[in-house]
Amino acid sequence: MLPSPSTRPSLPAASEEESPYQQYVYAYPHQKAYRLLDDGPLLSDLWAGERLDALSFYAHIPFCEMRCGFCNLFTRTGAPEEVTGAFLDTLERQARVTREALDAQGRPLRFTLAAFGGGTPTYLTADELVRLCDISEDVMGVDLRAVSWSVETSPATATADRLAVLAERGATRLSIGVQSFLDEEARAAVRPQKREEAEAALGRLRDARFPVLNIDLIYGIDGQTERTFKVSLDAALAWEPEEIYLYPLYVRPLTGLSTRHAAGPAEWDDQRLRLYRFGRDHLLSAGYEQTSMRVFRRIGTAAVEDTDGSSISEYNQQAGMVGLGVGARSFTTDLHYTTDYAVAVPEVRRIIDDYIATPSDRFRRAQWAFRMDGDERRRMYVLQHLLESSGLDTAGYERRFGSRFEDDFAPQLDALLGRHWLRDGGGVLRLTPEGMARADGIGPMFFSATVRENMRAYRDR
Incomplete structure (x- = not known):
């Protein structure tokens, strides 16, 4: 059983007054956290x-x-x-x-x-x-x-x-x-x-x-x-x-x-x-x-897995994804990589034109990327499981990473249990119905400081 919220540190997470609609977490980290690699x-x-x-x-x-x-x-x-x-x-x-x-x-x-x-x-x-x-x-x-x-x-x-x-x-x-x-x-x-x-x-x-x-x-x-x-x-x-x-x-x-x-x-x-x-x-x-x-x-429909944001889960993002085309992401264990990203029409057109003009040799190297260390892999894993109805098996987490979820993410766990947005059912943590309603606010609670800073520093274009 998980320890009582009162035995862990006080909440550092978002207050209840903040919007439940922070960000659609379909892959971690967001492309705004990626940066161009020199080599x-x-x-x-x-x-x-x-x-x-x-x-x-x-x-x-x-x-x-x-x-x-x-x-x-x-x-x-x-x-x-x-x-x-x-x-x-x-x-x-x-x-x-x-x-x-x-x-x-x-x-x-x-x-x-x-x-x-x-x-x-x-x-x-x-x-x-x-x-x-x-x-x-x-x-x-x-x-x-x-x-x-x-x-x-x-x-x-x-x-x-x-x-x-x-x-x-x-x-x-x-x-x-x-x-x-x-x-x-x-x-x-x-x-x-x-x-x-x-x-x-x-x-x-x-x-x-x-x-x-x-x-x-x-x-x-x-x-x-x-x-x-x-x-x-x-x-x-x-x-x-x-x-x-x-x-x-x-x-x-x-x-x-x-x-x-x-x-x-x-x-x-x-x-x-x-x-x-x-x-x-x-x-x-x-x-x-x-x-x-x-x-x-x-009910009764077999799950058809897809890699555009979902596999069985819409948050699945395992290593082994090979992406092609401007804007596509590829995932290996240690590096997620893609091309440049934008929203504004002129920038999108420029990036597509640059992609079309890219020499084949440049495709031999990763360009825009984010390096995944052990901490980031833990966060990605949590988002893949906790935001799904199947939930996060804490014993499975410990077998995979050699540490306890309750220790690695104690402040977030305290916040979610304290607000009754999460429940522990025999070692499997699942969002409550109200927690599921607020998944777009809960997901960003698990972003690392590096990802947050990269996203803040990204210039919308």
């Missing part, structure tokens, strides 16, 4: 000590047909085919160099997970999707028909010809961002989308018979109430999706909504918490189980 290590050296028999593959496609008002992802809108074609040329060059580094280990490669994310991968034409699949299979050696493979799409780009390519190549999970089935809410989120367009796309997705369909919805839009949120929830449920993700709306610098949300901070937090609880309870009563703050899976 990054060779990929062949980085991967020398890694397992190669259970790799994950991620291709980042940084293109969309439109940019939603809430979006702070690395993506460009309206790219012409000469740009997407040049991007795929570069991605293939990067893939060949990366495969050489993996082959240099002299051991067989095996990929078990794959994902195409972005951006919107289905912004690519059907022919370009064929080429992306060919690069994944023929160059990287990913057997797309044999792995759990997830692809993100949008109502406007989920066309029959594109979906036919993905179905024929074996995609197991399609995730579509609908966000709201009400046209007025879509407009309020700066997402010019009609319900009939979303419904038509969902019909095409169901006709393609992908094993898992996921529908993304957002709560916290200006004017949204439990009544209007129920309209979207019921519209999504009518398609009987295997998964539904509920995302709280965030307003970030350099996005279309950065100065456009009407509610004050406390009022907005209250709205989001109310809508979250309503949506959670509605989905649970409809036969879904909750696996994290965002993820609801229809």
Whole structure:
């Protein structure tokens, strides 16, 4: 049993008055903590000590047909085919160099997970999707028909010809961002989308018979109430999706909504918490189980793992991730690496242009990166498990790291137990229902001082 909160140090963590919506913790650390290396290590050296028999593959496609008002992802809108074609040329060059580094280990490669994310991968034409699949299979050696493979799409780009390519190549999970089935809410989120367009796309997705369909919805839009949120929830449920993700709306610098949300901070937090609880309870009563703050899976649905933020869990981030494309991250035990990152449109375009112009030899070395020491690996592990409904097994933590979670993170544990946001069930720590509601505020409590400082020093662009 864990010691009583009163026997440990007083709370250094955030006060209860702070917003429960601090940051979406889908990977640790955030790319804002990465820094450009003067002389990054060779990929062949980085991967020398890694397992190669259970790799994950991620291709980042940084293109969309439109940019939603809430979006702070690395993506460009309206790219012409000469740009997407040049991007795929570069991605293939990067893939060949990366495969050489993996082959240099002299051991067989095996990929078990794959994902195409972005951006919107289905912004690519059907022919370009064929080429992306060919690069994944023929160059990287990913057997797309044999792995759990997830692809993100949008109502406007989920066309029959594109979906036919993905179905024929074996995609197991399609995730579509609908966000709201009400046209007025879509407009309020700066997402010019009609319900009939979303419904038509969902019909095409169901006709393609992908094993898992996921529908993304957002709560916290200006004017949204439990009544209007129920309209979207019921519209999504009518398609009987295997998964539904509920995302709280965030307003970030350099996005279309950065100065456009009407509610004050406390009022907005209250709205989001109310809508979250309503949506959670509605989905649970409809036969879904909750696996994290965002993820609801229809009971009886087998989990389809994806590497774009989730494996069984949306926070899984194990070493062995191989990322291709500007904005993609790769994870080894000691180093996480990627390319430059931005949100502002001019900077995104510049970075994509720089990526396309990158000589192949530069892909042989890690560029933007964050070094993972034992302390950072502990923090990543905690975030992978504590923010999930399965919880954190304290004995498993001790076996893995040779130290006790209760000692390593006593202040955070004291804070969570003291607020009744965490409970101990026979050595497994799980967030309470109220703790799960506040997962986006709990996750940052486990960030290291280094990560916090790097993120503070990052200049938004």
